[in-house]
Structure formats: C-alpha cells, structure tokens
Amino acid sequence: MTSDTQVDAAGPLDxxxxxxARYPDTEALELLIADTNAVMRGKWAPASTIEKAFTTGVAFPLSMFGLDVWGREVMETGxxxxxxDRxxxxxxxxxxxxxxxxADIPTAQVMLTMTTETGEPFHGDPRRALEKVVARAAGMGLRACVAFELEFYLLTARPGETQAEAFRPVLSLGDGPDRQNMYALSDLSAHASFFSEVRAGAAAQGLPIDTILSEAAPGQFEINLKHRTDAMGAADDALLLKRLIQETARRHQLRATFMAKPFMAWAGNGMHVHVSLVDGADCNIFADPSKGETVLESAVAGLIDTMAASMLVFVPTWNGYRRLxxxxxxxxxxxxxxxNRSVAVRIPAGEGAATRIEHRISGADANPYLALAAVLAAMLDxxxxxxxxxxxxDRNAYEAPAPELPDQLDDAVRLFRKSDFIRRTFGVEYRSMFAAIKDAEIAAFREEISPLERATYL
Structure with a gap:
C-alpha cells in the first residue's frame, strides 16, 4: 500500500x-503475500524479523504461487x-x-514481494505483472489514477443447519423475509458498530476509504476506495481492505464473503475498477478539451478488443460465472x-478532471494486481x-449487438491460453502457470457430485 509520499528515499530501515518509534511495544509481525488467487499467505514472526524483511528478505518457496484456490499443489505449474521446490x-x-x-498483542503487518535466489523478480508473483504495465505506462509519460469498489455480504450463522445452509445474509430490521433495500441508511445504521470499526482500522492502516453503501441484496454492502495515482498502491489497498473487512466481521461474530455469487436469488459481488490516465503535469488526458474524447475511446477500444481473452483474470473462479x-x-x-450500468465498460457521468473508465466485469474474488494489469495494458494498447x-x-446492454463474453471457466481458460495479448502482458510462463491452476480447479469441480444430482437421480 505504498503511496507517492510514503516511500522514503533515504532507505527502507528509516x-x-x-x-x-511510534509503536515501541510491537511484539509480533505478520508477513503477507497474495498468491495467484489473491489468497493472503505468509507467516507470523517475532517483531525482530521486521528489519530482515526490509533488507535480506524472508524465505518462502516459489511454489507458493503454484497453489490452487484450496491451497493444494498443482504439479502442472512446474x-x-x-x-x-526451491x-x-x-x-x-x-x-x-x-x-x-x-490483533490480541501489539502486532505489525508488512506486504511482501518475491524475488529468486539471484535477486530477480519472480514471474509467478502477481505484483510483477502490474509492475510491468505500470512501467510501460511510465515510458509513455503516463500514470494511472485508480480506485477500486468492493462488494461483499455480511453473513450470520444459523445454528443446526447443514454446512450448505449455515449462512444467510444479515437482516437489519428484526425478523422477516430477506428483502432488497438498496442504498438504505437504515441498513448501515443497523451495523454502525461494524462499519465504525472498519473505518477506524482503515485509518490505522492508511487505507483511503471513501463511501460505504447498502447494496442490491439483503446484507450486501459496498466500500469504495479513493482514487490515487499509484496503481500498485491502489491494488494493495484493495487486498488489505478485504482482509480488514473479514477480520472485523469475525470480531462481530459475523462472516464477510467476497464470493462472486453466494446466492442465486440475489446480486453477486463485483470489484469495479475506475481508471483514468494522467500525464507528467498531473492532467487527466481523457479530460483534454481537444483530444481527450478520442484518446478515451481508443482506451475503450483496447478494452473491448481484449475483453474475452482477459476474462480469466476478471472472473477466475468456477462460481464467478454464475454472477454474469x-x-x-x-x-x-x-x-x-x-x-450505463448494464455495460462492461462504463463512462460515469461527470465532466472535466473526473472523466474516467469504470471497468465492471471483475468479481470481488478476482486478484486486483492481475485485473488491473489487464485493464491498464488493454487501455495502453x-x-x-x-x-x-x-x-x-445507450440502453439495455444485455440485448445489444455486442460479442458475448465467455460464460464458463473452461472457455475463459481456452481463450486466455491462446491469447497473444495475455502473453505480452503476463508472459509465457505466467500464462501457462495460471491456466494450469485453473485446469486443476475445473477438474476438482467436475469430480464433485452435487447434492442436487443426488436428490434428483438416486
């Protein structure tokens, strides 16, 4: 979660x-690294490890990035x-x-990035793909101004139910049927202590929370992050905000889920990405009165042209395609x-410096580094x-004469695997590794017989 002002040029030990000096009672350190599926992995260590983390580094197996969503080794990743297993x-x-x-004791956390034994950036670390695209933009004299929006459900357990039925959305107004109550302030007030703790935690961790709202389903909420001209920091913020929400929910005897489609009857959880591009004078190039609209449309064209090939990073889970x-x-x-909120790429209302692209495809369970890398690379293309x-x-995009997007995970893998855009953006090795992980997950779901099948055919 670096920012333009937080990194100290004098050196990491500063x-x-x-x-x-600010937290002298620190006793423990959480070492955090996001894997391919945006699952936070790492270690708990004594506070004395902090200096090592900033200098020589902490050893982890490279194979950490070759795990499926359940944390199992996928041998096909190599x-x-x-x-x-180096x-x-x-x-x-x-x-x-x-x-x-x-934390129960004074604890610090730090995010990590992977290098090889020889000190080279490791291709399997999702941060590396975004770093590469950010560098490409810099070579064009541009920086991305980015903000993420994250949707999630707050769930409460129902004692005595089976595992599949154990969770339901929280209800805000006593007993009664689940109901849609979009933008309801009463739903926020009903969970004021939860959101107050989220805000306090975000302030402590430097996460730039903006608005909080009740969304399109019972127990569904959205938290938006503020725009920042540091794409890497914005992606870090998105991951750390998810972790903060989940840990705060646990303290309130609730469960927060970013699963893309937890309930078929209700809206899914998305991760919308707002992006504009600024030049060396910090001016939004999409707002330029003479050529801004032309440049904006070129960026949109790049997104449209590469959308199908990039679906695997936007919607990387078996469940995610139920949301579409x-x-x-x-x-x-x-x-x-x-x-227009029915489209995949929306130009929000507003003029001047606020002109931007809203990319609406990604599920809330997508990896922010990979999703943002694909979005930025397509815009630059x-x-x-x-x-x-x-x-x-300008009307219902579900009936528009536009190409249909992949609606199954295996179709997304096939397009991803053969795409030259994916090769250029993520590299041959990462393309192969990510596809192998998703092949393994598809196989696991196909080997599972659902309760519905048994209820129907037994």
Missing part, C-alpha cells in the same frame, strides 16, 4: 525506525517437486508496514456506454494503436 526471497514492499488493529447473468448489473457482453471502438450502447 521506515522501520519510524514505525518502532513449481513443486520437479524443480526441488525457495525464493520475499522482501517488504516499501510503505506497507502498518499496525494490525484486531442478464439483468444482473454484471456484464455478459463486450459493450460500452456512457452513464488501444491508445498506442489509435483504435476505434464500436458504437456505445
């Missing part, structure tokens, strides 16, 4: 010294026993040393439009190629 070294991300508000339903406000076609998008959609 950050450690400042932190320990990162496990066939290579000796260690890499993870060093602290500058600016990411923060307190852990929910007509009329659900989750897109099903490669369409774009102005002030469109701008560099002076591409022209199809006409915008």
């Amino acid at each position: 950050e450690v010294e400042r932190y320990l 990162l496990h026993v066939d290579t000796g 260690d890499g070294f993870c060093t602290a991300v500058p600016g990411s040393l923060r307190p852990v508000p929910w 339903l007509p009329g659900s406000y989750a897109p099903t076609r490669a369409a774009w439009g102005h002030n 469109g701008i560099e190629g002076h591409r022209k998008p199809p006409p915008p959609t």
